[in-house]
Amino acid sequence: MIPITLASTLTDRTRPVLDGRFPIPGVALTHLPGEPEDIFHRALRDQAFHVTELSMGSHIVTTARGDSPYVGVPVFLSRAFRHNAVWIRTDRGIAGPADLAGKTIALLAYEQTAALWVRGMLRDQHGVDTRSIRWRIAGARIALSPPPGVDLAPLGESVDVALTAGRIDAYIGPRPPKGALEAGAPVARLWADPRAAEAAYHAATHFFPIMHCLAVRKDVAAAHPWLPMELFRAFTAAKNASVHEMLMTNVLRVSLPFAAYDAAVQTQAMGGDPWPYGLARNRVEVEAMIRYAVEDGLIAESIPPDALFHPSVLDAPDPGP
Structure with missing residues (x-):
């Protein structure tokens, strides 16, 4: 069991991993909860965590410049319309x-x-x-x-x-x-x-804008090249269980009075899996983000989406809930 620190916000998508329902094989996990601004600052300035939730905008910029201390896993922990x-x-x-x-x-x-x-x-x-x-x-x-x-x-x-x-x-x-x-x-x-x-x-x-991905510090990924895939599998299973639970409307699993209605609207608009992981199902959206970064002047030239993620997880599938 290797000791791994993981910094992330607490959500219905992360809790099933952090509370042990979906363990990461071979890993003794220490969770360091926090808000995104502080986590990103510490990760990018101090490389403070073995595994971290990371801003996709910052990840695109630092990867394109060649000075990113982290490599991504296509687990998109935060998405939000803006x-x-x-x-x-x-x-x-x-x-x-x-x-x-x-x-x-x-x-x-x-x-x-x-x-x-x-x-x-x-x-x-x-x-x-x-x-x-x-x-x-x-x-x-x-x-x-x-x-x-x-x-x-x-x-x-x-x-x-x-x-x-x-x-x-x-x-x-x-x-x-x-x-x-x-x-x-x-x-x-x-x-x-x-x-x-x-x-x-x-x-x-058909975009549900990606905000954050999961990322592994490069020295950790080099020492344990199996870790990115195990992280992908655990977090994908956790997210799919959470989405499935949200759609169970016989008893409300979240404390929102109109959750059943919203779940039905969401399913009609987005299908039964509004939160897809994996590069294959998000490639077009990630390509758009990279294009935006070029148009903004954040990066000098385009990079392939594959450059953002560890090679072992480029084809990792998300079967959905």
């Missing part, structure tokens, strides 16, 4: 996505996966020239030089302060800005009905 992540000042004449052209928009990090997806959607679905936007950054996980032709600079204050004071026109981020929660604040979501926008986006693209 139309709900775009917040605007309501006093700037922004009536729709096209009106973001030429505006000043804050991000937590330029390479953040949520921002990568939103910029890609703005270009592909709405024809927005994202290089006309002034991007202001509140932080960064990795060293990044401003891409040529991109107006990228530090924000110099918190997003909440800048948005409330009107020094930026919009914000893209996974958590609502505090100003949006204050009564009467001139801040609102760009899409008034983000769920409808996200459903339409999925129907048009």
